Amino acid sequence: MERTMQGTERSERTAALAQLGRVMGALAEGRPWPGHGCGLLEDEYGRLDDLVRTAHRANGWFTEANVRHAFGAWAQALEPTAIAQWLAKYPELDQPSAMVRTVGLVLAGNIPLVGLHDVLCVWLAGHKARVKCSSQDPMLIPALFQALDKFHPGTARQVEFLRDELGRVDAVIATGSNNTARYFEHYFGHLPRIVRKSRVSVAVLDGHETANELAALGEDIFRHFGLGCRNVSKLYVSQDFELDRFFEAIFPWNEIVNHNKYGNNYDYTRALWLLDGVKFLDNGFMLLREDAALASPVSAVHYERYTDGALVNAALEAAREGIQCVVGHGHLPFGTAQLPGLGDYADGVDTMAFLLGLG
Incomplete structure (x- = not known):
């Protein structure tokens, strides 16, 4: 037919x-x-x-x-x-x-x-x-x-x-x-x-982000409690970036910890890292850990400092099979990770072309 x-x-x-x-x-x-x-x-x-x-x-x-x-x-x-x-x-x-x-x-x-x-x-x-x-x-x-x-x-x-x-x-x-x-x-x-x-998603912060852009990054991290492949789970931050700017910008999301399932994950990961002697930063509703891994637990975000943007690009290219999208200057605008267009295919595989090729 x-x-x-x-x-x-x-x-x-x-x-x-x-x-x-x-x-x-x-x-x-x-x-x-x-x-x-x-x-x-x-x-x-x-x-x-x-x-x-x-x-x-x-x-x-x-x-x-x-x-x-x-x-x-x-x-x-x-x-x-x-x-x-x-x-x-x-x-x-x-x-x-x-x-x-x-x-x-x-x-x-x-x-x-x-x-x-x-x-x-x-x-x-x-x-x-x-x-x-x-x-x-x-x-x-x-x-x-x-x-x-x-x-x-x-x-x-x-x-x-x-x-x-x-x-x-x-x-x-x-x-x-x-x-x-x-x-x-x-x-x-x-x-x-x-x-x-x-897959996971990452953000690259070059230190020139406005307060509004950092606030929009909160949307990329916390929307859907961070459970989506387009949610940012890892930050690459420039060597001199002040993390307090980031914490201040995302503070409007502080009520998220009152959600039972998210709060349980936050409490569990925090207790586990304390027992294991892991160093991390805690703002009361999110945990920030310096770690090279791309994926992070629910309620936590990893970060890694860099001095050379070219090395970050090389790292992103090397890990591209595990990355859904990248947020930051020169990449997706902050706050848009959860707003893909119809042509933004998951994993970069053109679903429509695949289907049309089945005949």
């Missing part, structure tokens, strides 16, 4: 995506039902809002504020112009020459909606998706596709959400830890696949 996403179909799906973005924007801001113009009945919109408010019941890390932030990030990504610019890179979408494939998706659940991009790519590429949601985020993405089916009828037939195994599929996109990646490679090694492992 051939894919059928020709010009008209593509414009219809683009319009449906933009409409979904508008609904997500309203939910991000906690607005009441916008009216029939949003494409959903009042009770349908209300059920989505209920899921946003109660997502923490399935995952204690999914606070209402963080879920609404994730919806807002997607609303920004799904602006009509952004969608058009993204899809313009793939003229193959208008060529119904490739075969429809069944793509199995194994989604992560460390932060809200982390697997939504993969499912949307399969839908836009005209393939069928068999989706295994994470037990940590079992309801948000399926609910959004129920809404998308209202905007573009037939979506539900193309995207199937599963409780059990993937079953027979032609290709796989799976996201997990380094340990689960080995399992995925073994189990799906005979299929075309994208297998994603653990």
Whole structure:
């Protein structure tokens, strides 16, 4: 069976995506039902809002504020112009020459909606998706596709959400830890696949950051409690950088330690490092340790001083397989790590190109 996403179909799906973005924007801001113009009945919109408010019941890390932030990030990504610019890179979408494939998706659940991009790519590429949601985020993405089916009828037939195994599929996109990646490679090694492992993000501070930029860095570190691969877990700081400037700028995040799960991690890591005689700085809600490692525990950030920016660039290049993104002057702007665009593919692997090449 051939894919059928020709010009008209593509414009219809683009319009449906933009409409979904508008609904997500309203939910991000906690607005009441916008009216029939949003494409959903009042009770349908209300059920989505209920899921946003109660997502923490399935995952204690999914606070209402963080879920609404994730919806807002997607609303920004799904602006009509952004969608058009993204899809313009793939003229193959208008060529119904490739075969429809069944793509199995194994989604992560460390932060809200982390697997939504993969499912949307399969839908836009005209393939069928068999989706295994994470037990940590079992309801948000399926609910959004129920809404998308209202905007573009037939979506539900193309995207199937599963409780059990993937079953027979032609290709796989799976996201997990380094340990689960080995399992995925073994189990799906005979299929075309994208297998994603653990990654972290870093920031490079050259000493010329403004107070506002350092405050925005707090967003990159603390949003979603630091659980995402785009959260900054390591700082490279210039030799003469005053760490007090950093602590002062991120102080508005001090209430984060009152979250039970985050607070428990903070207390545990602090006690463990004290027992082990580890030297660290403590501002009452975050631990800062001088360490060359990129990954740090929840509630902690590693830092490393440098005197030569060229050596930092060399270190980043050497570790690029383990780094998702870099924040700082000459890199991503401070405060934008959790706002990826549609073309900012995880691990730098073009998911859409992979899917279009399956025919």
